[in-house]
Amino acid sequence: MEVNSLNILSAGAGTVVYPPGGHFGPRTQVNYQLVLLHTGKMGVSINQKHHYEVPQGNLCLLQPGNLEEFHFAKDEETWHSWIDIHIKNMPPEMENRLKFLPFYMPISDAMNQITELMLQIQHTGQTGINNTKCTLGAAVLELFIEETLNQSNVDRLYHPVVLRVKSMIHKRFHEEMTIAELAEDVSMSPDHLVRLFRKHEGVTPSHYLWERRINRGIDLLQNTGLTVSEIAYQAGFKTSQHFARLIKKHTNRTPTEIRMGYREGRNE
Missing domain, CATH: 1.10.10.60 (Homeodomain-like)
Structure with missing residues (x-):
């Protein structure tokens, strides 16, 4: 199953800074979401069963249907950006494939550049850019899959x-x-x-x-x-x-x- 054949209805990006001791959630994740942690710390609790400490300079993939809660660094601001991807009727084989990938991995140059590009496109405020954002959303998802399978390629890391x-x-x-x-x-x-x-x-x-x-x-x-x-x-x-x-x-x-x-x- 190729990522570019998925039925992506919408995609978007954002960026936020949490103050020291910041907290978010619990919330139920609706879409697939890649979160890029640039500075600070981020602890993620999934379904009150699994807890992950995402290191600075890493990104994680959040998947639909999970109950999530986030805790951020107590002594400094935490800055992260994200890309949100709304997929209609995700094929079961792709859904299972994503579930068995690592929860987080280092941010690569390519991943950061796609995120920055999506943010810039949104800031232009132009109409008719949804197809472009969907294409970038598909590229991000495909890149994440590829990079988790090739983490030894250190030249691509920050x-x-x-x-x-x-x-x-x-x-x-x-x-x-x-x-x-x-x-x-x-x-x-x-x-x-x-x-x-x-x-x-x-x-x-x-x-x-x-x-x-x-x-x-x-x-x-x-x-x-x-x-x-x-x-x-x-x-x-x-x-x-x-x-x-x-x-x-x-x-x-x-x-x-x-x-x-x-x-x-x-x-x-």
Whole structure:
């Protein structure tokens, strides 16, 4: 049974940061969901019988019908992203195949890039992108199956320095920071850090930092009533004009259009 032959009705992605001591659930899992743990810790209880401690830098596959409860790091924020895949009438042979895969495995470059791509597509707010997201959902599921069967391919796994720099960017994106400061924190020259980051992420640390700021700004536009100036400041921009200019370049929409489009979509 090929993954791309599955009847995927919808797929989507998200990202969230839980404060120290965060907790979620219990909840019954509805769809197949891949959770990528970037920083912090995550304990997952399944059906009150099985408990897993997912290490930082790993992802896990959550499956429909299970009762789940999550506990996060007590002394630091926990950041994770996810891809949710709604499959109609999952064939029994594929369902059984997924049940016997490892619960978690290291995040690969490819898995992270697909997740980031889906998040970016959603942020554009364009209509008619459901088929594209379904295609990416199928790719993620197929990639997870392939990677769990080939975990010895260490070249595809994150370099620990890259993971550490991403963690620092995620926690301090609203502050001023330079490549030199990031490189010093990981005891590496700036040029070496840029080469390493580009190899594993496909972009420079500076590009990744601005992408993080833009995505945070979009999240605040869609989920808060803060002014554009307040959002720009919280997302790490010096001025609201700079924020609006990069948002327009990234999404082809103004901050006001993003905010209004999201509200209209929720009211449909």
